[in-house]
Amino acid sequence: MTGSTAGSDPAGTGPAGISLRGMRWWDLQAVLALERELFPEDAWSAGMFWSELAHARGPRRSRHYVVARRAADGAIVGYAGLAAAGAGGDVTGDVQTIAVAPSEQGRGLGARLLTELLRAATEFGCREVFLEVRTDNVTAQRLYARFGFEPLGIRRGYYQPGNHDALTMRRDHERETRGTPKASQAPKAPQAPKAPQASEDQKTPTTPKNPKETDHQHG
Template sequence: MRWWDIAPVLELEHDLFPEDAWSAGMFWSELAHARGPHATRRYLVAEDGGRIVGYAGLAAAGDLADVQTIAAARDQWGTGLGARLLTELLRAATSFECAEVLLEVRVDNTRAQRLYERFGFEPLGFRRGYYQPGNVDALVMRLSDPARSVSSASSVRSETHG
């Protein structure tokens, strides 16, 4: 993801997550941390015909990574885009030498939960009222050994600088 991707990513973000969408400042902050040779974040976008149809981000610290965000446009649901984005995040976690990957997912987002389970993520617990302002709980999930879950390559553009 690059700085000029933020505006179209925000449009997609607000369409998919109207109650708890990230702000432009949040994306700018994440991209600022994804720069340089010692970057511990990876943000990427997926394009179709020049249109951004998905995006994802991962932060790493020590041997632990956290999926910060992952999204696919509604017209891409069921195409495997979410799996390709997640694969790229797990590749990044592997390159950062992370032994585990964590994520939070809305308890009412069963589609995403099924995707994460296919990759080997297991439920760890709940964060009550995590998603605001809707006061929706988050299911915390964990994947041990992300390298084992990485599958075939995808055509997702990955950038580590903004």
């Protein structure tokens, strides 16, 4: 695992005047307020965030949490977190949370936060990244699919106390980072020409075929 990037501005300032930086304890009051607004049924407690941040610094860190700060007024308008587990060549990432304030939804901030988490997954050496998203949150599912996440299955009653189902999704991080196409998208090798069949018409041999060309949840 690499050293901490907390306190830096990992993704810079975007066109909307919003910058990303490592989440610190003094951000928790604003983060908790946004958490309760966005996830009223299953909001994380202060203790849960404290526990996550305790593992987000130092040479043995296994978490990466960032906040999105609006330059105009200094408000925290989003946050996201990733957990990494494993060692050596078998490290797995898990998107713990991505949250965007209602005022900033639909402006690409969710994609920026996810991009930052995936950058951290590369630093951690993750081979794959998992997440859970509510089955009725189609907008978030489309965002994750754009980043190479594929559905694995349904976890019934995952979100409590609302008893909402979760869709588990997986990203082959090694493959996506290398830009290798999926097996279903890989170009097919051209077929060899078929030998002409002897017949009274003297049919023309078949021509060989050309290769084909090829914002918000809790974890």
